[in-house]
Amino acid sequence: MDAKFTTKPVLPVGRVNTIMKSSSDVETVSKESSVIMSKATELFIRSLTQEGYNETNSGRKLDYKHLSSVVHSNERYNFLRDILPKKITVLEFKKLMAAKQAVERTSDAEETSSDEESSSEGSSVSHSSDELQKNI
DSSP states (O other): OOGGGOSSOSSOHHHHHHHHHTSTTOSOOOHHHHHHHHHHHHHHHHHHHHHHHHHTTSOSOOOHHHHHHHHHHOGGGGGGTTTSOOOOOHHHHHHHHHHHHHHHHHHHHHHHHHHHHHHHHHHHHHHHHHHHHHHO
16 A cells, blocks of 8 residues: 555644634534544645645755645635736836726726715705795
């Protein structure tokens, strides 16, 4: 039997049990479910790192960029995209922030102009009601 595919989990079952119990939805956790979750987590980590290693082009070092690339190119790792975002340069970040600020300024300007239009309409309505009261 291959040493890396043992039935005994490598991750500490007690720690997995504690993490599982930390959920407000969970009251009790059986020993068997902790062992199964520990083994499943181990297999998940093995799969993710193997795919990351394949991204290294037979390199000797697995880096953040390799794992991030796997997460962003594979649908099944969608839930990790916020945790492992793509690395970007400072210049790319500045461009993204400038574009975001431009969009915010545009939407703020639109809100201001629509507020001004509604207040001018409101003042004409109040004049009309004042005129109506004078006529009565």
